[in-house]
Amino acid sequence: MTYLNPRLAGIDLLALGCYTTYSCCKYLILKVKDLDSYAVTRRITPSSAINYDSFKYTFMITLNVLVRVKPEAREELIQIGQKLFDDLAKEPTFVDARLSTSEDESDLVVVYERWNETKESFIQNILPKPFYNPYLALLDRVGISREIHWINERQIWNSENL
Template sequence: MNNAKEIIILYIRFKIKKGKKDEFKELLSSNIDRMEHEPAFISAILSDDVDNSDEITLYEIWKGTKESWLKEELPKPYREKYESKLVDLIEERIISYLSPTKEWKTDFTK
């Protein structure tokens, strides 16, 4: 483990189907509204790609490890509706699990 506080970051890149961006953002926002109440949740940032209007990035920060996130957070019941609707809204989803090693103006690794 390279961070003392066990923080896992999910960096998720979505390629949205044409004409589905608003519907996708509504679904995603609803999901984040639920997950922000989880004890392990720290924060999330949703960003539009300024060079690709059909791409969105979600940056989630959680307490724990990749393994604990997959075991404890992914199976939550509210995620089922979200996951089942994604197939109609996105062309691609790329998930990277990151472990912070240094940061500025935060103290995740200290």
């Protein structure tokens, strides 16, 4: 990991967008995308001066989408979803996404997306993009239901914290 002071390096965190944050016992780790899209990491010692909850996700939205399709159409939806996220991943405010299937329910596809957007800016700036057209057309044809959950993440744990 490269540790640096973003201000000394001239990195504008708001312009680059928060990639992800991790909290652990001694440090708050903030990863941001630098101009070459390589992860640069800054280790920050927690203090009372940092309001972690308001700092961490002031402009990040997470979507959890539960899609039910006819079981015979699940693989087609996965293929369309892969193409969709290949295109969306090129958007400057895209953070990451996961496309998953249920082992227990053959008609269920779960989509998890994180964006450096607010709910309002996502609806205004991302949803109208033509990338979504094949996905939405397929859902019209084979979809049974779709639930969209707008989530504000409060804490993330992963093996990097250990």
